[in-house]
Every structure is written in structure tokens, then in C-alpha cells.
Amino acid sequence: MSDQAVPRRRGRVLARGFYARGAVEVAPQLLNKLLVRDGRAGRIVEVEAYRGSDDRASHAFSGLTARNATMFGRPGRLYVYFTYGMHFCANAVCMPEGTAEAVLLRALAPVSGLDLMREARPGIVNDENLASGPAKLCQAMGITRAEDGADLVTGSVGIRVVDDGVPPPTVPASSGRVGIRHATELPWRWWVPGDPNVSKSRVQPARGRR
DNA sequence: CTTTGGATCGTCT
DNA sequence: GACGATCCAAAGG
Numbered sequence: 001m002s003d004q005a006v007p008r009r010r011g012r013v014l015a016r017g018f019y020a021r022g023a024v025e026v027a028p029q030l031l032n033k034l035l036v037r038d039g040r041a042g043r044i045v046e047v048e049a050y051r052g053s054d055d056r057a058s059h060a061f062s063g064l065t066a067r068n069a070t071m072f073g074r075p076g077r078l079y080v081y082f083t084y085g086m087h088f089c090a091n092a093v094c095m096p097e098g099t100a101e102a103v104l105l106r107a108l109a110p111v112s113g114l115d116l117m118r119e120a121r122p123g124i125v126n127d128e129n130l131a132s133g134p135a136k137l138c139q140a141m142g143i144t145r146a147e148d149g150a151d152l153v154t155g156s157v158g159i160r161v162v163d164d165g166v167p168p169p170t171v172p173a174s175s176g177r178v179g180i181r182h183a184t185e186l187p188w189r190w191w192v193p194g195d196p197n198v199s200k201s202r203v204q205p206a207r208g209r210r
Numbered sequence: 211c212t213t214t215g216g217a218t219c220g221t222c223t
Numbered sequence: 224g225a226c227g228a229t230c231c232a233a234a235g236g
Contacts (some may be wrong), residue, residue, distance in 0.1 A: 084229050085218030
């Protein structure tokens with residue numbers, strides 16, 4: 001058996017340094033990377049960047065609290081928050097420790113472990129609806145507040161982000177961020193043009209495509 | 211196909 | 224005490 005085929009197929013885990021930059025820079029580069037957990041894997045097809053004290057829409061805008069503490073910690077960890085009384089959303093933490101920025105993971109194209117994802121999202125018949133939204137993504141991957149702080153680099157909780165060789169789109173589509181009240185003009189949402197797993201927002205302020 | 215409203219609770223004011 | 228970085232079912236065209 002050749003061992004060369006294995007790492008090539010599984011890809012390389014993204015290093016800490018990848019995340020230790022501004023979220024606006026990191027976000028579009030996360031497109032087409034794989035979010036992996038045990039038997040499941042999904043390709044990241046939609047993201048949003050959130051900054052800190054200068055971004056009115058960010059959870060970190062008003063400084064450190066118990067909820068957003070992970071955002072201020074090491075880069076490359078998962079910041080998970082609870083919202084609307086029933087949903088979880090997951091972010092990849094950016095910038096060196098002490099500075100709060102993060103990339104919201106908004107949608108995945110399911111790649112493997114589809115059976116597990118379907119189990120985690122009972123009643124979903126169309127696979128394009130398994131992870132086509134930030135809370136759906138968390139459901140499909142079994143991410144809750146228990147996974148807050150999970151290290152995506154070391155895989156402390158078994159969750160990793162992997163580069164399997166598929167590059168980000170040369171020209172990603174972009175628009176304003178979804179579901180926020182402030183700073184809606186900033187074009188900090190990016191997605192893979194044409195991908196059917198991108199979330200369908202009520203408004204379509206799309207710039208770039210689709 | 212599109213639009214609307216209900217669900218539901220942790221967090222910060 | 225108000226309000227979400229949302230989702231889904233149901234109703235309407």
C-alpha cells in the first residue's frame with residue numbers, strides 16, 4: 001500500500017497561522033475548504049466576516065463578555081453561540097489572542113457522511129437543505145455550545161478544517177451580511193458562485209453574482 | 211413559486 | 224425586559 005494516496009485524499013489541516021489574520025482576509029479563503037468531523041465532511045460554500053470593536057454587527061463590538069470570550073482567544077478555534085432561543089451558529093476565530101475577529105460558517109455542500117447528517121436533521125428530504133444556513137450547518141455537524149472553543153487546528157474535539165486541494169473561487173460572489181441591523185453596507189458575505197447549497201436569504205442584495 | 215409569522219431562551223441593558 | 228449573525232410550516236399567488 002502506498003501511503004501517498006491517503007494524505008492526498010484527506011488533505012491537510014489548516015495551520016494556526018492561516019487564522020491569525022483579519023477575518024475579512026481569511027473568510028473568502030475558507031471557501032471550498034472542508035469542515036470535517038468524524039464520519040462527516042462538508043465543503044464550506046458560504047461565509048461572513050465579523051470584526052471587533054470597529055464592527056457594529058459583531059458580538060465583540062461591546063467588548064469581552066462571557067458569551068463571546070472564545071472570540072478573544074486563540075485563532076483557529078470554534079466560537080459557537082446560541083441564538084433565537086433555539087439555534088447555534090459556528091465561527092472560526094481569527095487574529096492573534098486578545099483581538100476578536102471571526103468568520104461565520106454559513107453553509108456547507110455535504111461531501112461525506114450524508115447519512116449521519118440526515119439523521120441529525122430529521123425530516124429533511126433534499127440534501128441541499130442539510131447545511132444551507134448557519135444553524136442548519138451546526139445541526140448537520142452536531143455542533144452545540146458544548147463545541148464552543150473546539151480547536152480546529154489540533155482537532156481537540158474531532159472537528160477540523162481541511163484543505164483537500166480545491167482552491168477558493170478566483171472571484172467569489174459577495175453581498176452584505178445577512179440578518180444584522182448595523183453595518184449592513186459592508187460586503188463581508190462571500191459564497192461560491194452558483195453553488196446550490198448557499199443559504200437562500202429573504203432579501204437578495206447580491207453583488208457579484210446570483 | 212414567494213411571503214409571513216410563530217417558536218423559544220440566553221444574554222446584556 | 225427586549226431582542227437576536229435563524230428556521231420552518233403554512234398560507235397566498
